[in-house]
Amino acid sequence: MIRYHFGYDQHGRSRPGKRLRPQLLLRTALEEGGNVEDALDAAISIEILHNYSLVHDDIEDGDRLRHGQTTIWAQFGIPHGINVGDGLCSLSYLTILHGTVSSDRLVEMLLVLHEANLQMCEGQGIDITFESLPSVTMDQYLEMISGKTGALFSASCQLGAIAAGCAPERAKAYARLGRTYGRAFQIRDDVLGAWGATDLTGKPSGADLARRKWSFPVVWALETPPSADREVVAAAYARGSRLDEHDVEKVSAALDRLGARAAADEAHDRALAEADALAREASIDRGGTIRDFLALGARRVA
Protein backbone atom coordinates (compact mmCIF):
# COMPACT_ATOMS: atom_id res chain seq x y z
CA MET A 1 0.00 0.00 0.00
CA ILE A 2 2.94 2.32 0.69
CA ARG A 3 4.33 1.48 -2.78
CA TYR A 4 0.90 2.23 -4.21
CA HIS A 5 0.76 5.58 -2.40
CA PHE A 6 4.16 6.67 -3.74
CA GLY A 7 3.22 5.41 -7.20
CA TYR A 8 6.12 2.99 -7.59
CA ASP A 9 6.25 1.18 -10.91
CA GLN A 10 7.63 -2.32 -11.56
CA HIS A 11 11.14 -0.85 -12.02
CA GLY A 12 11.13 0.55 -8.47
CA ARG A 13 10.70 4.16 -9.63
CA SER A 14 8.24 6.33 -7.72
CA ARG A 15 5.91 8.91 -9.26
CA PRO A 16 7.79 12.13 -10.08
CA GLY A 17 6.93 14.95 -7.69
CA LYS A 18 8.02 18.39 -6.54
CA ARG A 19 9.57 17.02 -3.30
CA LEU A 20 9.33 20.58 -2.04
CA ARG A 21 10.20 19.85 1.61
CA PRO A 22 13.32 17.73 1.06
CA GLN A 23 14.42 20.21 -1.62
CA LEU A 24 14.06 23.05 0.88
CA LEU A 25 16.02 21.03 3.42
CA LEU A 26 18.86 20.12 1.06
CA ARG A 27 19.09 23.63 -0.41
CA THR A 28 19.30 25.09 3.10
CA ALA A 29 22.05 22.63 4.02
CA LEU A 30 24.01 23.54 0.87
CA GLU A 31 23.58 27.27 1.45
CA GLU A 32 25.00 26.85 4.94
CA GLY A 33 28.07 25.05 3.65
CA GLY A 34 26.84 21.52 4.43
CA ASN A 35 26.74 18.64 2.00
CA VAL A 36 23.94 16.50 0.62
CA GLU A 37 25.18 13.28 2.30
CA ASP A 38 24.84 14.69 5.83
CA ALA A 39 21.36 16.04 5.09
CA LEU A 40 19.92 13.14 3.10
CA ASP A 41 18.52 11.10 6.02
CA ALA A 42 16.63 14.14 7.28
CA ALA A 43 15.42 14.96 3.77
CA ILE A 44 13.97 11.46 3.29
CA SER A 45 12.51 11.61 6.79
CA ILE A 46 10.63 14.86 6.16
CA GLU A 47 9.25 13.63 2.82
CA ILE A 48 7.91 10.46 4.47
CA LEU A 49 6.48 12.49 7.37
CA HIS A 50 4.75 14.75 4.84
CA ASN A 51 3.26 11.69 3.15
CA TYR A 52 1.99 10.26 6.44
CA SER A 53 0.13 13.53 6.91
CA LEU A 54 -1.26 13.37 3.36
CA VAL A 55 -2.57 9.83 3.85
CA HIS A 56 -4.37 10.85 7.08
CA ASP A 57 -5.52 14.22 5.69
CA ASP A 58 -7.16 12.51 2.74
CA ILE A 59 -9.30 10.48 5.15
CA GLU A 60 -10.03 13.47 7.35
CA ASP A 61 -10.99 15.61 4.36
CA GLY A 62 -12.80 12.82 2.52
CA ASP A 63 -10.57 13.31 -0.56
CA ARG A 64 -10.77 10.37 -2.96
CA LEU A 65 -8.20 11.60 -5.49
CA ARG A 66 -4.56 12.73 -5.14
CA HIS A 67 -1.86 12.95 -7.81
CA GLY A 68 -4.58 11.80 -10.20
CA GLN A 69 -4.92 8.44 -8.42
CA THR A 70 -7.41 7.02 -5.93
CA THR A 71 -6.26 7.78 -2.37
CA ILE A 72 -5.20 4.97 -0.01
CA TRP A 73 -8.39 4.98 2.08
CA ALA A 74 -10.65 5.16 -0.98
CA GLN A 75 -8.74 2.21 -2.49
CA PHE A 76 -8.19 -0.01 0.58
CA GLY A 77 -10.67 1.32 3.17
CA ILE A 78 -10.33 3.73 6.11
CA PRO A 79 -8.79 1.19 8.55
CA HIS A 80 -5.84 0.44 6.22
CA GLY A 81 -5.60 4.17 5.42
CA ILE A 82 -5.12 5.08 9.08
CA ASN A 83 -2.70 2.22 9.62
CA VAL A 84 -0.59 2.96 6.53
CA GLY A 85 -0.28 6.57 7.70
CA ASP A 86 0.83 5.38 11.14
CA GLY A 87 3.39 3.08 9.56
CA LEU A 88 4.76 5.91 7.39
CA CYS A 89 5.09 8.09 10.49
CA SER A 90 7.22 5.39 12.16
CA LEU A 91 9.27 4.89 8.99
CA SER A 92 9.98 8.61 8.87
CA TYR A 93 11.62 8.56 12.30
CA LEU A 94 13.33 5.22 11.72
CA THR A 95 14.95 6.60 8.55
CA ILE A 96 16.75 9.22 10.56
CA LEU A 97 17.44 6.88 13.51
CA HIS A 98 18.99 4.21 11.29
CA GLY A 99 20.91 6.81 9.28
CA THR A 100 24.38 8.20 9.71
CA VAL A 101 23.59 11.31 11.77
CA SER A 102 25.64 11.61 14.97
CA SER A 103 23.87 11.01 18.27
CA ASP A 104 23.66 14.62 19.51
CA ARG A 105 22.57 16.07 16.18
CA LEU A 106 20.09 13.17 15.92
CA VAL A 107 18.30 14.19 19.12
CA GLU A 108 18.18 17.81 17.93
CA MET A 109 16.68 16.67 14.61
CA LEU A 110 14.15 14.33 16.22
CA LEU A 111 12.97 17.14 18.48
CA VAL A 112 12.36 19.32 15.42
CA LEU A 113 10.53 16.51 13.58
CA HIS A 114 8.31 15.56 16.52
CA GLU A 115 7.47 19.17 17.41
CA ALA A 116 6.59 19.77 13.77
CA ASN A 117 4.34 16.72 13.76
CA LEU A 118 2.54 17.93 16.89
CA GLN A 119 2.08 21.42 15.42
CA MET A 120 0.77 19.83 12.24
CA CYS A 121 -1.84 17.96 14.34
CA GLU A 122 -2.77 21.19 16.12
CA GLY A 123 -3.27 22.93 12.77
CA GLN A 124 -5.21 19.98 11.41
CA GLY A 125 -7.39 19.93 14.55
CA ILE A 126 -8.28 23.60 13.98
CA ASP A 127 -9.01 22.85 10.31
CA ILE A 128 -11.35 19.98 11.19
CA THR A 129 -13.13 22.17 13.74
CA PHE A 130 -13.49 24.90 11.08
CA GLU A 131 -15.89 22.62 9.18
CA SER A 132 -18.54 23.06 11.85
CA LEU A 133 -18.03 26.84 12.26
CA PRO A 134 -20.37 29.37 10.62
CA SER A 135 -17.41 31.69 9.92
CA VAL A 136 -13.64 31.80 10.25
CA THR A 137 -11.54 34.95 10.73
CA MET A 138 -8.31 35.65 8.85
CA ASP A 139 -6.39 35.31 12.14
CA GLN A 140 -7.87 31.84 12.75
CA TYR A 141 -7.05 30.86 9.20
CA LEU A 142 -3.43 32.03 9.53
CA GLU A 143 -3.02 30.14 12.82
CA MET A 144 -4.37 27.00 11.17
CA ILE A 145 -2.01 27.08 8.17
CA SER A 146 0.94 28.00 10.39
CA GLY A 147 0.52 24.54 11.95
CA LYS A 148 -0.87 22.53 9.08
CA THR A 149 1.59 23.68 6.41
CA GLY A 150 4.04 26.02 8.16
CA ALA A 151 5.30 23.41 10.65
CA LEU A 152 6.83 21.08 8.04
CA PHE A 153 8.24 23.90 5.91
CA SER A 154 9.75 25.35 9.06
CA ALA A 155 11.19 21.97 10.08
CA SER A 156 12.60 21.44 6.57
CA CYS A 157 14.67 24.62 6.69
CA GLN A 158 15.64 24.09 10.33
CA LEU A 159 16.76 20.50 9.71
CA GLY A 160 18.81 21.58 6.70
CA ALA A 161 20.59 24.13 8.88
CA ILE A 162 21.18 21.55 11.64
CA ALA A 163 22.52 19.06 9.07
CA ALA A 164 25.00 21.73 7.95
CA GLY A 165 26.15 22.17 11.54
CA CYS A 166 24.56 25.59 12.19
CA ALA A 167 24.31 26.90 15.77
CA PRO A 168 20.79 26.57 17.28
CA GLU A 169 20.02 30.31 16.91
CA ARG A 170 20.83 30.31 13.21
CA ALA A 171 18.83 27.10 12.71
CA LYS A 172 15.88 28.85 14.39
CA ALA A 173 16.16 31.79 12.00
CA TYR A 174 15.79 29.24 9.19
CA ALA A 175 12.77 27.80 11.03
CA ARG A 176 11.09 31.23 10.91
CA LEU A 177 12.02 31.62 7.27
CA GLY A 178 10.56 28.19 6.46
CA ARG A 179 7.30 28.95 8.24
CA THR A 180 6.90 32.12 6.19
CA TYR A 181 7.57 30.19 2.98
CA GLY A 182 4.91 27.73 4.19
CA ARG A 183 2.39 30.55 4.42
CA ALA A 184 3.20 31.67 0.89
CA PHE A 185 2.93 28.11 -0.38
CA GLN A 186 -0.40 27.40 1.34
CA ILE A 187 -2.05 30.58 0.08
CA ARG A 188 -0.92 29.66 -3.44
CA ASP A 189 -2.19 26.12 -2.87
CA ASP A 190 -5.57 27.54 -1.82
CA VAL A 191 -5.78 29.47 -5.08
CA LEU A 192 -5.12 26.20 -6.93
CA GLY A 193 -7.71 24.43 -4.75
CA ALA A 194 -10.34 26.93 -5.88
CA TRP A 195 -9.33 27.60 -9.49
CA GLY A 196 -6.71 25.00 -10.47
CA ALA A 197 -7.54 22.49 -13.22
CA THR A 198 -7.45 18.74 -12.51
CA ASP A 199 -4.56 17.99 -14.88
CA LEU A 200 -2.37 20.44 -12.93
CA THR A 201 -3.42 19.65 -9.36
CA GLY A 202 -4.35 15.97 -9.60
CA LYS A 203 -7.61 16.86 -7.84
CA PRO A 204 -11.06 17.76 -9.19
CA SER A 205 -11.28 21.47 -10.10
CA GLY A 206 -12.78 23.56 -7.29
CA ALA A 207 -12.46 20.60 -4.88
CA ASP A 208 -11.84 22.87 -1.87
CA LEU A 209 -14.93 24.94 -2.66
CA ALA A 210 -17.09 21.85 -3.22
CA ARG A 211 -16.48 20.67 0.34
CA ARG A 212 -16.70 24.22 1.69
CA LYS A 213 -13.13 24.33 2.93
CA TRP A 214 -12.09 27.54 4.66
CA SER A 215 -9.35 28.65 2.29
CA PHE A 216 -7.67 32.05 1.97
CA PRO A 217 -9.88 33.39 -0.85
CA VAL A 218 -13.10 32.46 0.98
CA VAL A 219 -11.98 33.76 4.40
CA TRP A 220 -10.80 36.97 2.74
CA ALA A 221 -14.03 37.37 0.73
CA LEU A 222 -16.25 36.99 3.79
CA GLU A 223 -14.39 39.85 5.49
CA THR A 224 -15.29 42.27 2.68
CA PRO A 225 -18.23 44.71 3.11
CA PRO A 226 -21.71 43.33 2.35
CA SER A 227 -22.35 42.83 -1.39
CA ALA A 228 -24.31 40.52 -3.69
CA ASP A 229 -21.14 38.51 -4.49
CA ARG A 230 -20.22 38.19 -0.84
CA GLU A 231 -23.73 36.92 -0.19
CA VAL A 232 -23.31 34.19 -2.82
CA VAL A 233 -20.19 32.91 -1.03
CA ALA A 234 -21.71 33.27 2.46
CA ALA A 235 -24.91 31.45 1.48
CA ALA A 236 -22.98 28.57 -0.10
CA TYR A 237 -20.77 28.17 2.96
CA ALA A 238 -23.73 28.45 5.37
CA ARG A 239 -25.27 25.34 3.77
CA GLY A 240 -24.83 22.02 5.53
CA SER A 241 -23.93 19.97 2.47
CA ARG A 242 -21.39 19.61 -0.33
CA LEU A 243 -21.67 22.09 -3.21
CA ASP A 244 -22.49 20.71 -6.64
CA GLU A 245 -20.61 21.68 -9.81
CA HIS A 246 -23.00 24.52 -10.61
CA ASP A 247 -22.64 26.08 -7.13
CA VAL A 248 -18.87 25.74 -7.23
CA GLU A 249 -18.79 27.72 -10.47
CA LYS A 250 -21.07 30.42 -8.99
CA VAL A 251 -18.91 30.75 -5.85
CA SER A 252 -15.69 30.72 -7.85
CA ALA A 253 -16.95 33.52 -10.12
CA ALA A 254 -18.19 35.56 -7.14
CA LEU A 255 -14.80 35.22 -5.43
CA ASP A 256 -13.08 36.39 -8.61
CA ARG A 257 -15.32 39.47 -8.92
CA LEU A 258 -14.75 40.32 -5.24
CA GLY A 259 -11.01 40.32 -5.95
CA ALA A 260 -10.25 37.33 -3.72
CA ARG A 261 -7.88 35.75 -6.20
CA ALA A 262 -5.91 38.98 -6.56
CA ALA A 263 -5.89 39.38 -2.76
CA ALA A 264 -4.50 35.87 -2.36
CA ASP A 265 -1.77 36.59 -4.90
CA GLU A 266 -0.89 39.77 -3.00
CA ALA A 267 -0.80 37.90 0.34
CA HIS A 268 1.45 35.29 -1.27
CA ASP A 269 3.86 37.98 -2.50
CA ARG A 270 3.75 39.73 0.89
CA ALA A 271 4.77 36.48 2.62
CA LEU A 272 7.72 36.11 0.25
CA ALA A 273 8.76 39.72 0.92
CA GLU A 274 8.51 39.02 4.65
CA ALA A 275 10.73 35.98 4.15
CA ASP A 276 13.27 38.19 2.36
CA ALA A 277 13.27 40.57 5.33
CA LEU A 278 13.76 37.63 7.76
CA ALA A 279 16.64 36.35 5.65
CA ARG A 280 18.31 39.79 5.60
CA GLU A 281 17.79 40.15 9.37
CA ALA A 282 19.56 36.82 10.00
CA SER A 283 22.23 37.61 7.37
CA ILE A 284 21.05 34.73 5.24
CA ASP A 285 22.40 36.22 2.06
CA ARG A 286 21.40 33.52 -0.33
CA GLY A 287 17.80 33.05 0.89
CA GLY A 288 16.87 34.12 -2.63
CA THR A 289 17.87 30.72 -4.00
CA ILE A 290 15.20 28.96 -1.97
CA ARG A 291 12.70 31.70 -2.74
CA ASP A 292 13.31 31.36 -6.45
CA PHE A 293 12.95 27.61 -6.13
CA LEU A 294 9.59 27.99 -4.39
CA ALA A 295 8.37 30.49 -7.00
CA LEU A 296 9.47 28.03 -9.69
CA GLY A 297 7.57 25.20 -7.97
CA ALA A 298 4.46 27.37 -7.79
CA ARG A 299 4.71 28.26 -11.47
CA ARG A 300 5.14 24.64 -12.44
CA VAL A 301 1.81 23.65 -10.91
CA ALA A 302 -0.02 26.96 -11.53
Added chain:
Amino acid sequence: MIRYHFGYDQHGRSRPGKRLRPQLLLRTALEEGGNVEDALDAAISIEILHNYSLVHDDIEDGDRLRHGQTTIWAQFGIPHGINVGDGLCSLSYLTILHGTVSSDRLVEMLLVLHEANLQMCEGQGIDITFESLPSVTMDQYLEMISGKTGALFSASCQLGAIAAGCAPERAKAYARLGRTYGRAFQIRDDVLGAWGATDLTGKPSGADLARRKWSFPVVWALETPPSADREVVAAAYARGSRLDEHDVEKVSAALDRLGARAAADEAHDRALAEADALAREASIDRGGTIRDFLALGARRVA
Protein backbone atom coordinates in the same frame (compact mmCIF):
# COMPACT_ATOMS: atom_id res chain seq x y z
CA MET B 1 -10.23 15.59 23.46
CA ILE B 2 -7.09 14.01 24.92
CA ARG B 3 -8.37 14.88 28.41
CA TYR B 4 -11.67 13.27 27.49
CA HIS B 5 -9.93 10.13 26.26
CA PHE B 6 -7.95 9.72 29.49
CA GLY B 7 -11.09 10.46 31.52
CA TYR B 8 -9.66 13.45 33.42
CA ASP B 9 -12.01 14.98 35.95
CA GLN B 10 -12.12 18.64 37.03
CA HIS B 11 -9.47 17.94 39.69
CA GLY B 12 -6.99 16.86 37.02
CA ARG B 13 -7.24 13.17 37.94
CA SER B 14 -7.43 10.66 35.11
CA ARG B 15 -9.54 7.51 35.07
CA PRO B 16 -7.94 4.73 37.13
CA GLY B 17 -6.48 1.97 34.96
CA LYS B 18 -4.18 -1.03 35.00
CA ARG B 19 -1.33 0.88 33.31
CA LEU B 20 0.09 -2.53 32.44
CA ARG B 21 2.82 -1.35 30.09
CA PRO B 22 4.36 1.38 32.28
CA GLN B 23 4.08 -1.00 35.26
CA LEU B 24 6.00 -3.65 33.31
CA LEU B 25 8.58 -1.05 32.37
CA LEU B 26 9.06 0.28 35.91
CA ARG B 27 9.12 -3.20 37.47
CA THR B 28 11.77 -4.28 34.98
CA ALA B 29 13.87 -1.21 35.78
CA LEU B 30 13.58 -1.90 39.51
CA GLU B 31 14.45 -5.58 39.10
CA GLU B 32 17.58 -4.58 37.22
CA GLY B 33 18.69 -2.24 39.99
CA GLY B 34 17.48 0.95 38.34
CA ASN B 35 15.26 3.58 39.93
CA VAL B 36 11.82 4.92 39.09
CA GLU B 37 13.08 8.44 38.31
CA ASP B 38 15.31 7.28 35.44
CA ALA B 39 12.54 5.12 33.97
CA LEU B 40 9.59 7.46 34.42
CA ASP B 41 9.88 9.36 31.11
CA ALA B 42 9.92 6.08 29.18
CA ALA B 43 7.00 4.74 31.25
CA ILE B 44 4.84 7.77 30.45
CA SER B 45 5.96 7.59 26.83
CA ILE B 46 4.86 3.97 26.40
CA GLU B 47 1.48 4.57 28.06
CA ILE B 48 0.79 7.49 25.70
CA LEU B 49 1.96 5.42 22.70
CA HIS B 50 -0.41 2.65 23.78
CA ASN B 51 -3.26 5.15 23.95
CA TYR B 52 -2.48 6.53 20.48
CA SER B 53 -2.88 2.95 19.23
CA LEU B 54 -6.17 2.52 21.12
CA VAL B 55 -7.63 5.71 19.63
CA HIS B 56 -6.76 4.58 16.09
CA ASP B 57 -7.74 0.92 16.73
CA ASP B 58 -11.18 2.02 17.87
CA ILE B 59 -11.75 3.70 14.51
CA GLU B 60 -10.26 0.80 12.56
CA ASP B 61 -12.37 -1.73 14.47
CA GLY B 62 -15.49 0.44 14.59
CA ASP B 63 -15.60 0.22 18.41
CA ARG B 64 -17.89 2.85 19.93
CA LEU B 65 -17.24 2.03 23.60
CA ARG B 66 -14.04 1.80 25.66
CA HIS B 67 -13.59 1.99 29.43
CA GLY B 68 -17.36 2.32 29.56
CA GLN B 69 -17.28 5.61 27.67
CA THR B 70 -17.94 6.62 24.06
CA THR B 71 -14.71 6.40 22.05
CA ILE B 72 -13.08 9.56 20.64
CA TRP B 73 -14.18 8.98 17.03
CA ALA B 74 -17.74 8.09 18.06
CA GLN B 75 -17.89 11.26 20.18
CA PHE B 76 -16.07 13.77 17.95
CA GLY B 77 -16.03 12.14 14.50
CA ILE B 78 -13.43 10.09 12.61
CA PRO B 79 -11.31 13.10 11.44
CA HIS B 80 -10.71 14.29 15.01
CA GLY B 81 -10.19 10.67 16.09
CA ILE B 82 -7.36 10.17 13.60
CA ASN B 83 -5.85 13.53 14.46
CA VAL B 84 -6.01 13.05 18.24
CA GLY B 85 -4.23 9.70 17.81
CA ASP B 86 -1.54 11.36 15.71
CA GLY B 87 -1.12 14.05 18.35
CA LEU B 88 -0.79 11.42 21.11
CA CYS B 89 1.88 9.63 19.07
CA SER B 90 3.90 12.86 18.88
CA LEU B 91 3.37 13.55 22.57
CA SER B 92 4.66 10.09 23.41
CA TYR B 93 8.01 10.77 21.74
CA LEU B 94 8.19 14.35 22.98
CA THR B 95 7.75 13.13 26.57
CA ILE B 96 10.94 11.15 26.34
CA LEU B 97 12.77 13.79 24.27
CA HIS B 98 11.95 16.57 26.74
CA GLY B 99 12.72 14.32 29.71
CA THR B 100 15.92 13.78 31.64
CA VAL B 101 17.28 10.73 29.77
CA SER B 102 20.88 11.16 28.57
CA SER B 103 21.45 11.63 24.83
CA ASP B 104 22.89 8.16 24.03
CA ARG B 105 20.33 6.23 26.06
CA LEU B 106 17.65 8.46 24.50
CA VAL B 107 18.51 7.34 20.99
CA GLU B 108 18.49 3.70 22.13
CA MET B 109 15.04 4.20 23.70
CA LEU B 110 13.61 6.03 20.69
CA LEU B 111 14.76 3.21 18.40
CA VAL B 112 12.89 0.71 20.60
CA LEU B 113 9.75 2.90 20.67
CA HIS B 114 9.69 3.56 16.94
CA GLU B 115 10.41 -0.06 16.00
CA ALA B 116 7.62 -1.14 18.35
CA ASN B 117 5.25 1.34 16.72
CA LEU B 118 6.10 0.01 13.26
CA GLN B 119 5.62 -3.61 14.39
CA MET B 120 2.31 -2.60 15.94
CA CYS B 121 1.22 -1.19 12.56
CA GLU B 122 2.34 -4.39 10.82
CA GLY B 123 0.27 -6.47 13.27
CA GLN B 124 -2.68 -4.14 12.88
CA GLY B 125 -2.38 -4.32 9.09
CA ILE B 126 -2.60 -8.12 9.29
CA ASP B 127 -5.59 -7.84 11.63
CA ILE B 128 -7.44 -5.51 9.27
CA THR B 129 -6.72 -7.85 6.36
CA PHE B 130 -8.05 -10.77 8.43
CA GLU B 131 -11.52 -9.25 8.24
CA SER B 132 -11.77 -10.06 4.55
CA LEU B 133 -10.29 -13.59 4.85
CA PRO B 134 -12.52 -16.69 4.90
CA SER B 135 -10.21 -18.34 7.47
CA VAL B 136 -7.13 -17.58 9.55
CA THR B 137 -4.55 -20.11 10.71
CA MET B 138 -3.13 -20.24 14.23
CA ASP B 139 0.29 -19.22 12.82
CA GLN B 140 -1.22 -16.15 11.15
CA TYR B 141 -3.03 -15.28 14.36
CA LEU B 142 0.17 -15.58 16.43
CA GLU B 143 2.10 -13.41 13.96
CA MET B 144 -0.63 -10.78 14.17
CA ILE B 145 -0.69 -10.57 17.99
CA SER B 146 3.11 -10.63 18.15
CA GLY B 147 2.98 -7.25 16.40
CA LYS B 148 -0.28 -5.82 17.62
CA THR B 149 0.17 -6.61 21.32
CA GLY B 150 3.62 -8.19 21.65
CA ALA B 151 5.52 -5.19 20.28
CA LEU B 152 4.53 -2.79 23.07
CA PHE B 153 4.91 -5.41 25.85
CA SER B 154 8.32 -6.21 24.43
CA ALA B 155 9.28 -2.53 24.26
CA SER B 156 8.06 -1.97 27.84
CA CYS B 157 10.41 -4.60 29.27
CA GLN B 158 13.28 -3.59 26.99
CA LEU B 159 12.93 0.11 27.88
CA GLY B 160 12.85 -0.70 31.59
CA ALA B 161 16.10 -2.62 31.18
CA ILE B 162 17.68 0.23 29.19
CA ALA B 163 16.57 2.75 31.81
CA ALA B 164 18.31 0.62 34.45
CA GLY B 165 21.50 0.73 32.39
CA CYS B 166 21.47 -2.91 31.19
CA ALA B 167 23.76 -3.94 28.33
CA PRO B 168 21.99 -4.28 24.95
CA GLU B 169 22.02 -8.12 25.06
CA ARG B 170 20.32 -8.24 28.44
CA ALA B 171 17.81 -5.60 27.35
CA LYS B 172 17.03 -7.81 24.35
CA ALA B 173 16.40 -10.79 26.63
CA TYR B 174 13.81 -8.62 28.38
CA ALA B 175 12.36 -7.75 24.97
CA ARG B 176 11.78 -11.48 24.28
CA LEU B 177 10.31 -11.92 27.75
CA GLY B 178 7.95 -9.00 27.19
CA ARG B 179 6.77 -10.31 23.84
CA THR B 180 5.88 -13.64 25.45
CA TYR B 181 3.97 -11.85 28.22
CA GLY B 182 2.19 -9.98 25.45
CA ARG B 183 1.06 -13.27 23.91
CA ALA B 184 -0.28 -14.45 27.27
CA PHE B 185 -2.04 -11.14 27.78
CA GLN B 186 -3.65 -11.05 24.32
CA ILE B 187 -4.98 -14.62 24.57
CA ARG B 188 -6.50 -13.73 27.94
CA ASP B 189 -7.88 -10.53 26.41
CA ASP B 190 -9.47 -12.57 23.61
CA VAL B 191 -11.23 -14.74 26.20
CA LEU B 192 -12.60 -11.56 27.78
CA GLY B 193 -13.59 -10.24 24.35
CA ALA B 194 -15.70 -13.34 23.79
CA TRP B 195 -17.06 -14.05 27.29
CA GLY B 196 -16.26 -11.01 29.49
CA ALA B 197 -19.15 -8.95 30.91
CA THR B 198 -19.46 -5.24 30.12
CA ASP B 199 -18.92 -4.06 33.71
CA LEU B 200 -15.53 -5.81 33.74
CA THR B 201 -14.28 -4.98 30.24
CA GLY B 202 -15.96 -1.62 29.58
CA LYS B 203 -17.11 -3.10 26.25
CA PRO B 204 -20.33 -4.85 25.23
CA SER B 205 -20.23 -8.57 26.09
CA GLY B 206 -19.18 -10.72 23.13
CA ALA B 207 -18.10 -7.59 21.21
CA ASP B 208 -15.27 -9.42 19.41
CA LEU B 209 -17.63 -12.20 18.28
CA ALA B 210 -20.28 -9.72 17.13
CA ARG B 211 -17.87 -8.15 14.63
CA ARG B 212 -16.43 -11.57 13.70
CA LYS B 213 -12.93 -10.76 14.97
CA TRP B 214 -10.35 -13.53 14.51
CA SER B 215 -9.52 -14.17 18.17
CA PHE B 216 -7.71 -17.14 19.72
CA PRO B 217 -10.82 -19.15 20.64
CA VAL B 218 -12.31 -18.82 17.16
CA VAL B 219 -9.08 -19.57 15.28
CA TRP B 220 -8.51 -22.56 17.55
CA ALA B 221 -12.09 -23.82 17.18
CA LEU B 222 -11.97 -23.70 13.38
CA GLU B 223 -8.86 -25.92 13.43
CA THR B 224 -10.75 -28.71 15.28
CA PRO B 225 -12.16 -31.69 13.30
CA PRO B 226 -15.56 -31.19 11.63
CA SER B 227 -18.49 -31.13 14.11
CA ALA B 228 -21.88 -29.48 14.51
CA ASP B 229 -20.44 -26.89 16.93
CA ARG B 230 -17.52 -26.10 14.62
CA GLU B 231 -20.05 -25.59 11.83
CA VAL B 232 -21.98 -23.04 13.94
CA VAL B 233 -18.80 -20.97 14.38
CA ALA B 234 -17.70 -21.39 10.74
CA ALA B 235 -21.12 -20.41 9.37
CA ALA B 236 -21.31 -17.33 11.57
CA TYR B 237 -17.81 -16.19 10.53
CA ALA B 238 -18.47 -16.92 6.84
CA ARG B 239 -21.31 -14.40 6.90
CA GLY B 240 -20.63 -10.90 5.51
CA SER B 241 -22.33 -8.97 8.28
CA ARG B 242 -22.21 -8.27 12.03
CA LEU B 243 -23.67 -10.95 14.31
CA ASP B 244 -26.70 -10.04 16.37
CA GLU B 245 -27.04 -10.82 20.09
CA HIS B 246 -28.73 -14.16 19.45
CA ASP B 247 -25.96 -15.34 17.08
CA VAL B 248 -23.25 -14.19 19.48
CA GLU B 249 -24.76 -16.36 22.21
CA LYS B 250 -24.95 -19.34 19.85
CA VAL B 251 -21.31 -18.95 18.77
CA SER B 252 -20.12 -18.37 22.31
CA ALA B 253 -21.87 -21.55 23.53
CA ALA B 254 -20.50 -23.58 20.60
CA LEU B 255 -16.96 -22.35 21.32
CA ASP B 256 -17.40 -23.36 24.96
CA ARG B 257 -18.60 -26.86 24.06
CA LEU B 258 -15.69 -27.28 21.60
CA GLY B 259 -13.32 -26.51 24.48
CA ALA B 260 -12.01 -23.26 22.96
CA ARG B 261 -12.13 -21.43 26.26
CA ALA B 262 -10.14 -24.13 28.01
CA ALA B 263 -7.68 -24.24 25.10
CA ALA B 264 -7.18 -20.48 25.37
CA ASP B 265 -6.54 -20.77 29.11
CA GLU B 266 -3.98 -23.50 28.41
CA ALA B 267 -2.25 -21.42 25.72
CA HIS B 268 -2.13 -18.52 28.15
CA ASP B 269 -0.49 -20.68 30.83
CA ARG B 270 1.91 -22.13 28.26
CA ALA B 271 3.04 -18.63 27.27
CA LEU B 272 3.71 -17.80 30.93
CA ALA B 273 5.70 -21.02 31.35
CA GLU B 274 7.68 -20.10 28.23
CA ALA B 275 8.35 -16.70 29.75
CA ASP B 276 9.65 -18.41 32.90
CA ALA B 277 12.03 -20.47 30.77
CA LEU B 278 13.25 -17.35 28.94
CA ALA B 279 13.81 -15.62 32.28
CA ARG B 280 15.81 -18.59 33.61
CA GLU B 281 17.84 -18.74 30.40
CA ALA B 282 18.81 -15.07 30.73
CA SER B 283 19.36 -15.45 34.50
CA ILE B 284 16.51 -13.07 35.18
CA ASP B 285 15.87 -14.45 38.66
CA ARG B 286 13.01 -12.26 39.64
CA GLY B 287 10.96 -12.48 36.41
CA GLY B 288 8.33 -13.96 38.73
CA THR B 289 7.49 -10.52 40.13
CA ILE B 290 6.36 -9.32 36.72
CA ARG B 291 4.63 -12.60 36.02
CA ASP B 292 2.69 -12.39 39.28
CA PHE B 293 1.78 -8.82 38.48
CA LEU B 294 0.41 -9.82 35.09
CA ALA B 295 -1.57 -12.69 36.58
CA LEU B 296 -2.97 -10.24 39.15
CA GLY B 297 -3.92 -7.81 36.39
CA ALA B 298 -5.67 -10.60 34.50
CA ARG B 299 -7.58 -11.69 37.60
CA ARG B 300 -8.67 -8.14 38.28
CA VAL B 301 -10.40 -7.83 34.94
CA ALA B 302 -11.42 -11.49 34.56
